[in-house]
């Protein structure tokens with residue numbers, strides 16, 4: 075015990091005397107998480123929240139045109155432009171503007187579109203009530219259907235195009251239904267000779283409720299903070315290998331490791347002390363990064379990081395990840411012959427494992443075979459565990475598989491390091 | 501075990517991995533208790549290799565080593581308790597103070613509290629480091645580091661002390677302090693095994709010596725009787741040169 079405590083005290087002294095090392099350990103990860111989240115947040119918003127400008131030319135100036143205009147504006151995703159640089163739009167100008175890539179979408183509602191709907195509705199209704207009328211409905215349809223012109227930038231995403239088309243179709247159907255319904259209501263009130271008080275609800279009677287599949291009845295909305303803080307926290311924890319391999323290799327090079335090995339006490343005690351101290355350092359790192367997510371990022375207009383309901387699960391997950399990061403560093407520090415070797419191989423390997431593990435780009439965006447490979451990355455196990463806690467509200471049970479993988483990885487790393495030491499003994 | 505053979509080495513062989521030539525070829529010698537024993541030889545002769553095997557840091561290929569009656573193969577743990585090692589290269593934590601270094605090393609040897617503190621103060625004073633003991637080791641001069649390196653190896657008052665070139669690269673003042681201290685230590689009963697290139701120094705200090713070259717012992721025994729037996733030579737340096745030749749060893 076004396077040996078363990080003394081070794082821990084020694085490691086702490088060494089860490090706090092190394093100012094540059096402290097900056098790497100604590101400041102860099104905070105800066106990293108801060109910058110990465112801000113960058114990712116802006117792209118995230120561009121995709122998600124930025125309003126798209128649509129060129130809107132309404133020749134109809136009647137119910138249909140109005141309904142589409144209101145519908146698009148009301149959705150919150152689109153901004154309608156009816157002029158460009160103080161010039162009124164026409165079909166030619168719309169074509170040019172899209173062609174130059176200044177806009178992605180243009181919509182032209184033809185003159186008399188609403189009237190076409192009215193005529194058709196009137197015909198259908200009158201046919202239904204007057205069996206003598208022999209006009210063929212299909213003929214009317216073929217001749218008089220109105221055509222809304224949609225201009226798309228060829229570069230636009232297909233899914234986006236589809237959603238614009240769907241919205242327009244919805245607005246049109248609603249208007250058609252309302253107009254037809256109005257004619258019907260009129261006929262009925264004529265027949266029943268009572269005032270028309272039938273009411274048409276254009277919104278329909280089916281509502282949609284959006285839910286996220288989280289556990290324990292919590293509902294944490296995924297956003298860039300919820301994604302990025304755990305992702306970069308895991309990444310930063312693995313970067314502990316830079317100072318820790320440095321520490322191990324320095325001790326070997328300056329002969330203090332030899333001194334310790336010659337002593338009656340086991341060198342293992344020194345190594346355990348090292349690991350404990352660096353696991354604690356990882357823990358502090360993580361807390362600081364949570365602080366960034368909960369306090370600093372919101373100052374820049376980002377959402378506050380939600381920790382999820384299960385703090386114990388979070389603690390276990392942090393410690394498991396820290397143990398894995400520390401063990402990996404011990405392995406590299408043991409095998410590498412110089413610190414340059416350990417640091418360059420170590421950082422490249424962590425960056426590759428991070429990329430594989432979905433730290434840079436979420437796993438679900440990756441191509442299929444990469445998704446399959448991603449599960450070999452310990453950073454992926456760490457990240458998935460944190461996602462379970464942060465996004466899906468999971469408890470201890472939900473993280474156990476990842477904890478198991480991380481601890482297994484740690485045991486294997488330390489075992490290889492131990493074997494390698496024996497093998498290298500002169 | 502008799503006083504005559506505190507350390508007994510027989511037929512020691514060692515070849516480093518990847519080397520063609522063995523570093524030690526059939527080394528045998530005995531070191532009586534209470535001696536200051538000098539293991540002398542040119543660069544690359546095998547001095548450090550021998551010491552590192554004796555303290556259990558390197559593996560030997562074959563041969564037997566007995567220290568204080570314990571076998572190196574079977575009772576390394578017991579041996580570790582009674583030996584102290586001062587390595588050839590400074591082995592200290594640069595960003596700790598002298599005191600922090602010594603307290604850590606003392607704790608690792610199982611010493612603690614007031615007893616450890618007193619021992620640290622005593623050693624620092626004897627080697628004139630007491631005034632600078634709260635400074636970081638990286639601010640020390642070469643001589644100060646050497647002296648501290650020495651203290652670190654003998655803080656726990658080992659029965660047997662291995663010193664690998666403890667006086668290399670330091671001024672006369674530091675050297676004198678160290679040598680006086682070692683003599684004092686030996687008087688109190690510590691057996692000292694010491695390697696060096698400085699033959700005059702060895703002649704002053706040692707009661708017995710062995711000369712090693714190319715991994716073999718050339719001569720071994722009580723220093724005075726050796727000099728007497730080779731009456732044509734007057735001092736150790738002449739004997740040394742006679743035995744090892746004038747060829748450079750660096751390649």
Ligand SMILES: Nc1ncnc2c1ncn2[C@@H]1O[C@H](COP(=O)(O)OP(=O)(O)OP(=O)(O)O)[C@@H](O)[C@H]1O
Pocket residue numbers: 500516517519523541542543544545546547548549550588
């Ligand atoms: N770790 C090692 N790996 C391979 N060869 C080694 C190693 N250490 C020493 N040697 C070789 O073994 C031989 C003996 O080296 P050793 O260090 O024991 O000599 P030495 O007598 O201590 O020399 P010096 O006075 O220069 O310290 C030399 O030829 C050296 O090159």
Ligand SMILES: [Mg+2]
Pocket residue numbers: 547548549588664
């Ligand atoms: Mg040597």
